[in-house]
Amino acid sequence: MPPSATDGRESDSSRLPVPADRAIGIDVGGTKLLGVVVDTAEPSTPIAVVRRSTPVGTEALVESLVALVAELDADTSAPVGIGLPGLVDHDDRFRYGPNLPAVDDVDLGDLLGSRVGRPVVVDNDATCATAAEFRFGAGVGHSDGVLLTIGTGIGAGLFVDGTVRRGANGFAGEPGHMLVDRNGPACPCGRRGCWERFASGSGLGRLGRDAALAGRLSAAVDLAGDAEAVRGEHVVAAARDGDRDAGAVLDEFAWWLAAGIGNLVDVLDPSIVVLGGGVMDASDVLLDRIAEAVPAQVMGSDHRPAVTIAVALAGEHAGAVGAALVASESV
Numbered sequence: 505m506p507p508s509a510t511d512g513r514e515s516d517s518s519r520l521p522v523p524a525d526r527a528i529g530i531d532v533g534g535t536k537l538l539g540v541v542v543d544t545a546e547p548s549t550p551i552a553v554v555r556r557s558t559p560v561g562t563e564a565l566v567e568s569l570v571a572l573v574a575e576l577d578a579d580t581s582a583p584v585g586i587g588l589p590g591l592v593d594h595d596d597r598f599r600y601g602p603n604l605p606a607v608d609d610v611d612l613g614d615l616l617g618s619r620v621g622r623p624v625v626v627d628n629d630a631t632c633a634t635a636a637e638f639r640f641g642a643g644v645g646h647s648d649g650v651l652l653t654i655g656t657g658i659g660a661g662l663f664v665d666g667t668v669r670r671g672a673n674g675f676a677g678e679p680g681h682m683l684v685d686r687n688g689p690a691c692p693c694g695r696r697g698c699w700e701r702f703a704s705g706s707g708l709g710r711l712g713r714d715a716a717l718a719g720r721l722s723a724a725v726d727l728a729g730d731a732e733a734v735r736g737e738h739v740v741a742a743a744r745d746g747d748r749d750a751g752a753v754l755d756e757f758a759w760w761l762a763a764g765i766g767n768l769v770d771v772l773d774p775s776i777v778v779l780g781g782g783v784m785d786a787s788d789v790l791l792d793r794i795a796e797a798v799p800a801q802v803m804g805s806d807h808r809p810a811v812t813i814a815v816a817l818a819g820e821h822a823g824a825v826g827a828a829l830v831a832s833e834s835v
């Protein structure tokens with residue numbers, strides 16, 4: 505068991521102090537580790553930020569995390585929160601994550617806690633980002649909302665009745681794998697036609713290539729050099745230049761996003777859906793399209809308040825800062 509905040513005695517000078525207002529958060533991505541130290545009273549601006557590349561394999565990951573914790577905070581025994589892309593159970597065990605293929609089902613909380621001698625909490629990365637977003641980001645003032653991080657895939661977190669929800673096992677909030685087309689493209693999760701195959705960055709790229717191969721989208725093809733090379737960024741750049749074909753692809757992409765958002769609104773009745781992730785760097789050409797497409801996808805939309813569609817504000821450190829918040833609240 506990791507030490508608790510109360511088991512250090514004042515006479516025991518060998519123990520490092522456990523500060524009440526400091527926590528460490530580490531966001532484990534497919535390619536990089538982002539570590540922060542935050543003052544939990546003012547978490548929006550980290551005290552320290554360290555980036556490292558994500559090593560391959562479970563043992564190498566644990567060694568990197570141990571080193572990163574020591575580098576971030578050698579002077580206290582501040583609690584540590586780790587956010588990972590995938591299924592993490594209530595006992596801090598990482599179960600499964602298609603974007604961390606070299607990391608096995610592992611009891612990361614116990615393993616890391618025994619190495620660093622501090623409280624360690626492990627959680628889903630998007631759930632961590634949701635904790636940050638509703639604490640000091642776009643979700644402030646809302647008791648019920650959803651965070652969607654639109655990147656290579658779709659990460660998500662659920663905020664219900666004023667708290668982050670994790671479900672019976674800790675696995676709630678994976679709407680990217682809602683099945684929307686039984687004949688759709690293959691998904692890394694092993695099924696076909698998951699929502700994120702259409703409504704993520706890779707989905708936008710595929711919609712763009714389909715349009716280019718059908719003879720449309722010449723402006724994006726010029727930017728990419730070849731129809732097969734068209735990616736989402738080329739579609740976005742062409743749309744910003746006013747290209748109508750590219751705008752039509754963004755309309756189609758916004759429809760797919762709105763279709764899934766509408767399903768989530770029907771299930772959860774949130775007052776806000778916050779959109780983050782790399783794709784939302786194109787919010788200037790996407791946000792209005794998505795917001796305009798959502799009402800038609802919501803049951804009885806003429807008879808209920810409009811759900812706010814907003815861009816995430818908690819910033820690039822949101823996952824790491826949120827992991828720190830989750831850890832501080834668990835101590």
Ligand SMILES: [Zn+2]
Pocket residue numbers: 680681691692693694695698
């Ligand atoms: Zn899937």
